[in-house]
Amino acid sequence: MQKTTKKIYYGWFVVLAAFLCTFASTGLMIYSFSLFLVPMSESLDVPRTSIALASSIFTICMGVVSAYVGNQVTKGRVKKLILIGVILLGGGNALLSITNSLPVYYICYALVGIGSAFTGPAVTSTLATAWFDKRRGLATGIISCGASVCAIFAPSFLATIIDSSGVRAAYLANSAIVIVLLLIALLLVKTKPQDIGLLPDGLTQEDFEATPTKKRPVLIGLTRNQAMKTPAMILVCIAFAALGFGQIGVMQNAAAYLSDLTFNTKTIGSALGFIGLSGGVSTIFFGWLSDRINPKLVFCFGNMLLLAATIILTYTEPDSGYGWLVSYGILFGLGMGIWASAVPLVIIKLVGPMNFGALWGLAFAIRSICGDTVGVPTISKIAETAGYRVAFWVAVIVFTVSAVLIVVAKKPKAFLEMEKASGLENKA
CATH class of the missing domain: 1.20.1250.20 (MFS general substrate transporter like domains)
Structure with a gap:
């Protein structure tokens, strides 16, 4: 045909x-x-x-x-x-x-x-x-x-x-x-x-109609009210907010930390510029990868990149070379791609794409309010009272918790029944 x-x-x-x-x-x-x-x-x-x-x-x-x-x-x-x-x-x-x-x-x-x-x-x-x-x-x-x-x-x-x-x-x-x-x-x-x-x-x-049932693009899924009553969606929202807390909290405090270490503004700006560059590459790459493997694995991999980058930043010294700073920027930028590429597909995998817009809007709102908005001043306040190394280690712990929450999130019974009724229970 x-x-x-x-x-x-x-x-x-x-x-x-x-x-x-x-x-x-x-x-x-x-x-x-x-x-x-x-x-x-x-x-x-x-x-x-x-x-x-x-x-x-x-x-x-x-x-x-x-x-x-x-x-x-x-x-x-x-x-x-x-x-x-x-x-x-x-x-x-x-x-x-x-x-x-x-x-x-x-x-x-x-x-x-x-x-x-x-x-x-x-x-x-x-x-x-x-x-x-x-x-x-x-x-x-x-x-x-x-x-x-x-x-x-x-x-x-x-x-x-x-x-x-x-x-x-x-x-x-x-x-x-x-x-x-x-x-x-x-x-x-x-x-x-x-x-x-x-x-x-x-x-x-x-x-x-000529496509095998298991390969058909069929839109099924839980409603927002149904999904938000499941442990899976609650865990995803908490994990997403935790990701925002650590991600934005570290990124927006990095320049001040490096400035305190006596790096000049030009060096800091140049090194941190790699976050945007590698972030652009990672959104496309992680999106492509999420089509081929379980997006939960992609999410965890991205979180580990953010974790590794934060540890590099944490142990930056005044005499650390430019390459050390660039390695932080590249790894952090690569990790940033997961929120836009992997998280939507994690939600779709767990509760279906039918009402994705309503679910994604709510998840994004929770991340913005409970993660992004809170992360920057909290990391800054911890740094002010206990030092930047303690503050960034808090972010490392948060990244770890975020990944664990995604791993333990499982498809709700109601959605499994929907997949079974549609003949999609074994769809990759």
Whole structure:
């Protein structure tokens, strides 16, 4: 039978749309923030810590709203979500370019955080799940790579604008980039392959019926309410939050630690730049690998990379060579790829892809609020009272616990029964 695989499968254009969303929402908003810290502190005449608080407001708003967004994605409202994201992200950055008040500055970052939730991981990872089955991990990895690609190019571009035209012009540039990229994404995106008469992986109905039952891309799974009552999903959420706690806690405190060890800013920036570079590679690689082996193993492997990198950082000395610092950056960046590539597939493996958007939105919200937001100040406070080595060893323990929780998480009985009824109980 002739298959409809001669043309490029439209799912890859959806991946491009989701990549652009990740670039604009996650990458641009997170990786460019540090550039605005000093100039906005001077512009608003407030301490730097007051400006830094905007980052926490952004993270909390993005996390809280992601739970709602995930549920809306499950209902097929992707285009509406992205359109709202265009307004909030584009408008929020435009308002940031003219605000002269710290409270208004915080409100703008709350709007930007909400806009990022409407175009962020809860939307993009769900699109990969809807359009792909056999290459779901690879698609997810490519989408997530958008943030790393942004980290390579956007900071230097925005820094040039700040130096030449000022910080206000840089916010306007952010606004323009966001609007253009998200409008392109809006034109490209389609919620599911059924919208164009196809099934996941580009199969026609005839292809689907000719495929053995165990290899068919069938969407089954527990609802969010059902899944959140199972030990499996609870363990995954705790493991994901623990991962965020250690990952962001270490990454955001590394520069201060190395500075205390008398490394100069240029050396620190150069070494830590390898995190973004290797992180981009790892999201794609781990996504590809998760399609071929149990994603729980991929998660554990990534956690061990983060653990090893943190130990290297912990035992850095003032006379440690540049290669030692680079090894930390590369290993840490490689480990970072697991959250975007392996975690979604772990959730799908344990409770099914049917309601993935709602589940992923909630899991991401829990990670953002209980992991990312708490990890940075906690690691910093431990370092302040007991030293950085103790603080980083706490992160090492957290990484270990996170991996163990994923290992012990098992498929709930209700989902096993669903697989059996669908003839998929032995599907790889």
